[in-house]
Amino acid sequence: MARGLLGVTFLVTGVLHFLRPRMYEAIMPRYLPAHRELVYASGVAEMAGGAGVLAGRRSAGWWLIATLIAIFPANVNLALSGKPLAWWDELVPRTVMQLLFLAATVAVVVLARRPLRGAESGV
Secondary structure, three states, rough: HHHHHHHHHHHHHHHHHHHOOHHHHHHOOOOOOHHHHHHHHHHHHHHHHHHHHHHHHHHHHHHHHHHHHHHHHHHHOOOOOOOOOHHHOEEEEHHHHHHHHHHHHHHHHHHHHHOOHHHHHHH
């Protein structure tokens, strides 16, 4: 159940990168190039990770952890932008949310008690 919820969450957020790319572009740090392409790449990364979680691939957990770390600067950039923000977009709530996603990914996929598909081959 938790694995399914985690996988679907990442699939949905990945799809949103394609449906609302401007929303994600707006929070990206200026120093990063090719904002639209990076938004699409992170969307694909989230969808691939979500699909991998649903397929029971432990490596998908590591993939999603790397993805969450890679997108964190955009969350910090938004929180420090100086724009009026909803409380959940401020730095502390966004950081807590990111840490919760990381913890859920580790707990559900990486530290799973039951072997996941591919675990026997080290995948």
